[in-house]
Amino acid sequence: MNPKDAFQRQIRDLRISVTDRCNFRCIYCMPKEFFGREYEFLKRVELLTFEEIARLTRIFNTLGAKKVRITGGEPLIRRDIEDLISLLSTIPDLDLTLTTNGSLLAQKASALKDAGLKRVTVSLDALDDETFKAMNDVNFPVESVLKGIEAASEVGLNPVKINMVVKRGINENSILPMVRHFRNSGHILRFIEYMDVGTTNGWRLDQIVSINEILGIIDNEFPIEPLEPNYQGEVAKRWVYKDGAGEIGVIASVTSPFCGNCTRIRLSAEGRLYTCLFGTEGTDLRGLIRGGKTNDDISDFIFDVWQKRNDRYSEIRSSKTAELKRVEMSYIGG
Numbered sequence: 001m002n003p004k005d006a007f008q009r010q011i012r013d014l015r016i017s018v019t020d021r022c023n024f025r026c027i028y029c030m031p032k033e034f035f036g037r038e039y040e041f042l043k044r045v046e047l048l049t050f051e052e053i054a055r056l057t058r059i060f061n062t063l064g065a066k067k068v069r070i071t072g073g074e075p076l077i078r079r080d081i082e083d084l085i086s087l088l089s090t091i092p093d094l095d096l097t098l099t100t101n102g103s104l105l106a107q108k109a110s111a112l113k114d115a116g117l118k119r120v121t122v123s124l125d126a127l128d129d130e131t132f133k134a135m136n137d138v139n140f141p142v143e144s145v146l147k148g149i150e151a152a153s154e155v156g157l158n159p160v161k162i163n164m165v166v167k168r169g170i171n172e173n174s175i176l177p178m179v180r181h182f183r184n185s186g187h188i189l190r191f192i193e194y195m196d197v198g199t200t201n202g203w204r205l206d207q208i209v210s211i212n213e214i215l216g217i218i219d220n221e222f223p224i225e226p227l228e229p230n231y232q233g234e235v236a237k238r239w240v241y242k243d244g245a246g247e248i249g250v251i252a253s254v255t256s257p258f259c260g261n262c263t264r265i266r267l268s269a270e271g272r273l274y275t276c277l278f279g280t281e282g283t284d285l286r287g288l289i290r291g292g293k294t295n296d297d298i299s300d301f302i303f304d305v306w307q308k309r310n311d312r313y314s315e316i317r318s319s320k321t322a323e324l325k326r327v328e329m330s331y332i333g334g
C-alpha cells in the first residue's frame with residue numbers, strides 16, 4: 001500500500017487561520033492585558049497570500065483533507081476574505097466552512113455564500129448584553145450577532161452552528177436562555193468546555209462547566225437523547241430534543257478527550273503547521289512555498305510531519321503540561 005493511502009484515512013479536517021487579529025478580546029481567548037495596543041500582531045508580508053493558502057489547501061486536499069474551516073483571529077476582518085473563499089471553492093468536493101464572532105456577518109453573509117462558502121459557525125456565549133460583554137470585552141450588542149446568524153441562514157449557509165463556550169461564574173446561567181432561544185430554529189447550538197489553550201487566559205480546572213453538567217441542566221427542562229455521530233471521530237457529540245425541537249452538540253475536550261480519533265491539522269496565518277491545538281512551535285510551510293519547492297516536495301514534507309506526530313495533549317493534561325508554551329487560540333483558531 002502507498003503510505004499516503006494510510007495517511008488519507010487519518011486526516012480529515014484542515015483549519016486555516018487567516019489572521020491573528022480580532023475586534024473582540026474574549027477573556028478566554030485574548031485577554032486584553034496580553035493583547036493590548038502594544039501587542040505585535042503579524043504584519044501583512046508575514047501572512048500567507050490567498051494564492052499561497054489555496055495552493056497549500058490543494059496539497060492538503062490530496063492528502064485527505066476534505067473539510068476546511070476558515071478561522072482566525074476574526075476571519076471576517078481579513079480584507080476581501082470572500083476572494084479566498086472563491087479560490088477554495090474551486091477545489092472539488094470540499095466541505096468549506098468558516099467560524100466567526102458574527103460582528104461582520106450580516107454585511108458579509110451574501111458575498112460569502114456567492115463566493116462558495118457552504119456553512120458558517122458563529123460564536124455566541126450569552127443572549128444578554130451584560131454577560132456577553134463579560135465574556136468578550138466589547139461594547140457590541142448581542143442583537144448584531146443574532147442579525148448575522150439570521151442573515152447567514154437567509155442566504156442558505158445552513159445549518160448555522162452556534163458555539164457557546166461556558167465559563168463557570170460568568171455565563172453558565174446563559175445555558176438555558178440560549179437553549180430556549182435556539183430550539184426550533186433549525187440552528188445547532190454547541191456547548192464547548194472552556195479549554196487551557198495558550199498561556200494567557202489564566203485557565204483553571206474549576207472554571208470549567210463539564211459537558212455532563214451542561215447536559216444535565218438542559219435535560220432537566222428539555223429532555224434530550226444522544227444521536228449517532230455523522231462519521232467516526234466526529235468531535236462534537238450530537239444530541240436531540242425528545243420533543244423534536246432540533247439538535248444540539250457538545251464538545252467535551254477537557255473532561256472526555258478524543259486524541260485517539262484526532263483528524264485535525266492546522267495552518268496558521270503565517271503558514272506554520274500544527275498537528276495539535278496545544279502545539280508549541282509548529283512547522284514552517286511558508287518558507288517551502290516561497291523557497292520554490294514543488295507541490296510534491298511540500299506534500300512529502302507534510303506527510304512526514306504527520307507521520308511523526310504523537311500528540312495527545314488532552315489525554316495527558318497535568319501540572320507538567322501546564323508549563324508548556326502552548327500556541328494561542330487567537331493565533332491558531334480552534
Ligand code: SAM
Nearest residue numbers: 028029072073074099100101123163194195334
Ligand atoms: N473569532 C472567531 C470566533 O470567535 O468564532 C474564530 C476564532 S475563535 C479562536 C474559534 C472558536 O474558539 C470560537 O468558537 C471560540 O469561542 C473558541 N474558543 C476560544 N478560546 C477558547 C477557549 N479557551 N476554550 C474553548 N473554546 C475557545
Ligand code: SF4
Nearest residue numbers: 022024026029073101
Ligand atoms: Fe476573537 Fe474569536 Fe478569540 Fe473571541 S474567540 S477573541 S472573537 S478570536
Ligand code: SF4
Nearest residue numbers: 259262276277311314
Ligand atoms: Fe487533537 Fe491535540 Fe486536541 Fe488531542 S489535544 S484532540 S491531539 S488537537
